[in-house]
Amino acid sequence: MFNYYVRLALKSLRRTPVVAALMIGAIALGVGVCITTLTVYRLMSGNPIEHRNDVLRAVTLDNWDPNQPWDDRRPELPPYELTYRDAMALFESDIPSRQVMMRKGPFVVESDPALGVKPFLVEARLTTKDFFSIFDVPFEYGGGWDAAADQGAQRVVVLSKETNDKIFGGQDSVGKNVRLDGKDYNVIGVLAEWTPTPKFYDLNNGSFDGIEEAFVPFNIGQIDQVQPGGNVNCWRTQPLNSFQDFLESDCVWIQYWVELKGRDKVEAYQSFIDSYVQEQKKLGRFERPLNNKLRTPEEWLEINRVVASDNSVLVGLSFMFLAVCLLNMIGLLLAKFLGSAPLVGLRRALGATRQTIFNQHLVEVGVIGIAGGVLGIGLAGLGLLGVRQLYENYDTLTRLDVTMSLTALVIAIASGVLAGLYPTWRVCRVQPAAYLKTQ
Amino acid sequence: MLHMQNISKVFRTELIETHALRDFNLHVKEGEFVAVTGPSGSGKTTFLNIAGLLETFNSGTYQLDGQDVSRLSDDDRSRIRNQKIGFIFQSFNLIPDLDLFDNVDVPLRYRGFNAAERKKRITESLELVGLASRMKHIPAQLSGGQQQRVAIARALAGTPRFLLADEPTGNLDSLMARQVVDLLEDINRRGTTIVMVTHDPELARRAHRNVHVMDGQVTDLQPFAAKPLIRPEAVAAGV
Numbered sequence: 133m134f135n136y137y138v139r140l141a142l143k144s145l146r147r148t149p150v151v152a153a154l155m156i157g158a159i160a161l162g163v164g165v166c167i168t169t170l171t172v173y174r175l176m177s178g179n180p181i182e183h184r185n186d187v188l189r190a191v192t193l194d195n196w197d198p199n200q201p202w203d204d205r206r207p208e209l210p211p212y213e214l215t216y217r218d219a220m221a222l223f224e225s226d227i228p229s230r231q232v233m234m235r236k237g238p239f240v241v242e243s244d245p246a247l248g249v250k251p252f253l254v255e256a257r258l259t260t261k262d263f264f265s266i267f268d269v270p271f272e273y274g275g276g277w278d279a280a281a282d283q284g285a286q287r288v289v290v291l292s293k294e295t296n297d298k299i300f301g302g303q304d305s306v307g308k309n310v311r312l313d314g315k316d317y318n319v320i321g322v323l324a325e326w327t328p329t330p331k332f333y334d335l336n337n338g339s340f341d342g343i344e345e346a347f348v349p350f351n352i353g354q355i356d357q358v359q360p361g362g363n364v365n366c367w368r369t370q371p372l373n374s375f376q377d378f379l380e381s382d383c384v385w386i387q388y389w390v391e392l393k394g395r396d397k398v399e400a401y402q403s404f405i406d407s408y409v410q411e412q413k414k415l416g417r418f419e420r421p422l423n424n425k426l427r428t429p430e431e432w433l434e435i436n437r438v439v440a441s442d443n444s445v446l447v448g449l450s451f452m453f454l455a456v457c458l459l460n461m462i463g464l465l466l467a468k469f470l471g472s473a474p475l476v477g478l479r480r481a482l483g484a485t486r487q488t489i490f491n492q493h494l495v496e497v498g499v500i501g502i503a504g505g506v507l508g509i510g511l512a513g514l515g516l517l518g519v520r521q522l523y524e525n526y527d528t529l530t531r532l533d534v535t536m537s538l539t540a541l542v543i544a545i546a547s548g549v550l551a552g553l554y555p556t557w558r559v560c561r562v563q564p565a566a567y568l569k570t571q
Numbered sequence: 572m573l574h575m576q577n578i579s580k581v582f583r584t585e586l587i588e589t590h591a592l593r594d595f596n597l598h599v600k601e602g603e604f605v606a607v608t609g610p611s612g613s614g615k616t617t618f619l620n621i622a623g624l625l626e627t628f629n630s631g632t633y634q635l636d637g638q639d640v641s642r643l644s645d646d647d648r649s650r651i652r653n654q655k656i657g658f659i660f661q662s663f664n665l666i667p668d669l670d671l672f673d674n675v676d677v678p679l680r681y682r683g684f685n686a687a688e689r690k691k692r693i694t695e696s697l698e699l700v701g702l703a704s705r706m707k708h709i710p711a712q713l714s715g716g717q718q719q720r721v722a723i724a725r726a727l728a729g730t731p732r733f734l735l736a737d738e739p740t741g742n743l744d745s746l747m748a749r750q751v752v753d754l755l756e757d758i759n760r761r762g763t764t765i766v767m768v769t770h771d772p773e774l775a776r777r778a779h780r781n782v783h784v785m786d787g788q789v790t791d792l793q794p795f796a797a798k799p800l801i802r803p804e805a806v807a808a809g810v
Contacts, residue, residue, distance in 0.1 A: 136680060143668050478664050481625055482725070483653020483681040485646045565625040568660055568737075 133488075137495035144472070144496055151468050152500070158461045159504025159544050159551075162454030164511025167540045169443070169450040171516060171532060176340070176439045180328040181267060181429045184391075188266065189398065189426040191388040193218055193409055197367040198419035209435060210423050211365060212336050213384040221408060223260070227401045228390035230266045234259035235386050236337055236361030237353055239346065242311035243299045254295065254345035255361050256312070257334075258353040264290070264321075266391050267333060272296070274306035274321035277349060285351035289317040295345040296322040313356065317348065332429050334387050335436040337362035360385050382417070392426070402426055454543075458551040461500075465555035469493060476559050477567030486560045493556040494549060501548025505541040512540060572733060572764045573599040573622060578631035580617055580787075591617040592628065592787040599766060601732075604759040606778035607768045614787040615768045616737060622766060623656050623735045624648040636732060653681050657726030657763075661738035663718040665710040665725075671697060672706040675725045682729055696724040700754065716747030723754060727763075734758065736767040740774060752777055 145152040181188060194202070194210030195218065201207035214222070219233040237258050242251045263269065264276035273296075277288050289310060296305055296319075305319045323343075330339040352358065357375040366383035392398045405424045412418045427435065469476075476489055484492075513532050578595040581588055591614045599605050609615050620626040621633065624640060633641050636655055640648070658664075665674050672693055679689045697703040700720035702713075710718050719739060726734055736755065740748035752774055759765050767778060775781045783790050 133680065147668055475666060478666070479677065479681075480649065481623070481652065481658055481664075482678040483649055483729075485649040485681075487646070488649075488681060563626070565620040568620075568625070568658075568664060 133491070134495065137492045138499060140492055141496035141499040144468075145499070148468055148471075151464055155461050155464050155468075155500050156503045156507060158457040158464070159501060159547055160507035160511055162457030162547065163505055163508030163540050163544045164515055165450045166447075166454050166543060167508060167512035167532070167536055168515030168519065169447045170539070171512065171536050172519060173439065173443050173447050174536070175329050175531075176443060177433075178329060179332070179430050179433055180330070181332055184266075184268065185428050185430050187391050187393050188429050189390050189392055189401070190429070190432045191222065191390055191405065192425045192427070193405060193418070194420045194423035195382055195384070195412075195418050196420055200367075201420075202367075206435075208423070210425055211384045212436065213363075213365070214386045214388050215382055215384055216379045216386055218408075218412075219386040219388050222388060222405065225401070225404055227392070227397060227404055229393055229397075230262040230391040231389065232260050232262045232266055233350060233386050233388050234263060234334070235350075235353065236334070236344065237358040238361045239312040239348075239358070240314075241295070241299070241346070242314075244309075247299060249299050252298075256289075256346040256348055257344040258348055258350045258358065260350045262391075263333075263347065266389060267328075270324040270326055272322045272324040273304045274319070276321055276347075282349050282351060285349050285355050287315060287317045287352070288320045288349065290321040290323060290347040291319060292323050292343055292345045292347075293325055294342075312346065312348065313358075315356070330433065330438045332433060333389065334362065335432070335438060336387075339436070339438050354379065390426075398426060454547060458547055461548075461551040462554060465497065465552055466558065469555045469559040473559060473562045474567040476562045477564040480562065480564035481568055489562075490556055490560045493559055494552060497548045497552025497556065498545055500552075501545035502541065504548060505544025508544055509537050509540045512536075572601040572603070572636060573597065573766070574632075574634040575618075575622070576632045578618075578621065578628050578633060580614075580621060580626070580628045590787055592621070595631070595788060597782060597789055599764060601764055602759070602762055603780060604756070604765045604778045605767070605780045605782055606775035607766060607782045607784060608770065608772065608775050609784035613784045615784050617787075618784065619735055619737050619766070619768050623658060624652050649681075653678055653729065655732050657729065657731035657734045659719070659722050659726050659734065659736040659739045661741040663710070663715070663722045663742070665718055665721055667710055670707050670709050671702060671713075671721050671724075674710065674721060675706075675728050678725065678729050692728045692730075693724075696728040697721075699727065700724045714747070715743050716750060719743060719747070719751050720754065723751070723758070727758065732764060734763050734765045736765065738769055739767060740769070740771065748774070 179185065191214065192210040192212060193214060195215060196202045196211055201209070202211045203209050223231065223233055235258055237256055239254055239256045240251055241254050243249045257263070261277050261279060261282050272293060276290060277286065280286070281288050289312065291305065296302060299305070299310060300308065305322060308319050309316045310319060311317070326343055328343065331341060331343065362385065364383050364385040366381065368382060370377070370381050372378050372381060390401060392401050402424070406422060409418045409422060409424055479489060509532065516532055575595055575597045578592050579590070580592040581590050595618060607615050607618065617626065621628050632639065635651065640651060643651070666677070675693045675696060676689055679692060684692070693706070694703060697706055700723055702717060702720055702724065705713070710721065713721065739755070740751050743751060755765055755767065756777065769775055
């Protein structure tokens, strides 16, 4: 009977094309707006490293102003980043099975003139070796560097896929050289496509920016005095006459992550950082109460408020808009279904039960829902295109994937059925005798 | 076949009570062709709706084909309508955007027949009314008489034991009306019990029995008049 109902539904929609178009349009508009906001919200609120949530921890120490918290609105939070000297001290610990300290820095890239690529500026990540393994970074060619490269600040580089495409046309460039800020670096790895969204490992320097274009050993930054490429936050006035002064300052600018397998390790590391801060207090630093935090990626995304409250409100408003569209649709469906009451009366006279009539009309609203959903996906695509035009940084967020397309269809069908329940129930109550004379 | 005893039907609004049927008694034997006549508002259509299980009644008993149908659920009434009763309406009541095949198909779908069985029954019943060659036409492409014949085919496709006709010739000219009545007589001759409501005394005379209804009660039961079941000209016309 289902196919029969679908055929009847299509005939019914053709019988009243304007009303059908209005209903489909109402659902499409509501679904389109919802899916546009939901897509952005979903990508913003996702945890791209969820599978390692149990073992990864972002490390934060509260070295901030004794008279004023890091965040006035949330005084319980320590700064999101560490000072260079604290990061270097923590790096001595052997409690974490893996750990990474890192920051951003700008480099000018030059390649072999024969390749015909003009010099260009990149944002590089200066990091220790575990970055690639701790975050499950995929490689297209080669791999990361080893501890010796870290310690010796060897001039090796891992290129992003985009950079490798740009310089080497996507070929395996492992073993070739590129020049960064006038110095030769040996390419030891090329990343595969990797777009963690949000960029969880560094939420303070563009949560939704793409990954860095090149990755080099952390210590090169100190040797070559590479200026910080991201946010640097300081709470007191200190003489910064040299790069060394900057490294020894209380300014925070280093991101720090550890891998701790098991509760014992977490407790041991918490104890370690607390002890470290207690020692520093004796030296006159860390004047605020002890407030050192280890955050899982999920907690890290939460406290960094990657999803702006505006965005949540927008999602709520979009669903309210969908509700308004559905209210309009209920009115249209009521008019349409009750207008066809004589036909329903006839079908009842010919033996249709109330359930049969209910099913027939429910399939009809389902068909309207599917049509609205398909159109809604198109509208959502246009909406996301608009978001892309307005906010360049949201480029990676505004893609309509299969999941969201299916979600659009499910929302549309569910909305259609929901809106259709009352009109369908009403038309099922039709007394056949009342309409047979007037048909 | 149909046995109604002391049936009463009252329509109530906040202001008024209308007794459409009161102590209505009627017995129709299997194979009979009964005409129900009476002035407008006498209760003919209410009787027909109750007989066809399209409406409930307030008191009395009603047995159809040996089964007490007085207190059946809505679903059971639908099922009996579908399996045992065929309807023919004054205004044909065909579904305008379905072709003849699909119109006749409607009750068969609800009966749950498979596709092959439905096709066989639809073809046979459209052949019976002489419209098999036009099964892909929509009702608007047919004359009034042809549309009524499609409605008859629809009523017959489920091989009902009982046919209810409400003014079946009311919207037809005299020639088409005669063809339709000829067809009903033919159907009756094949064993289907028919109850027909009509205003037309000429038409009523063609039935075995004429039941006159006045003020919601049966007032006159005329016995079967000795006359041929099938008019010679109908046989000649091949309907």
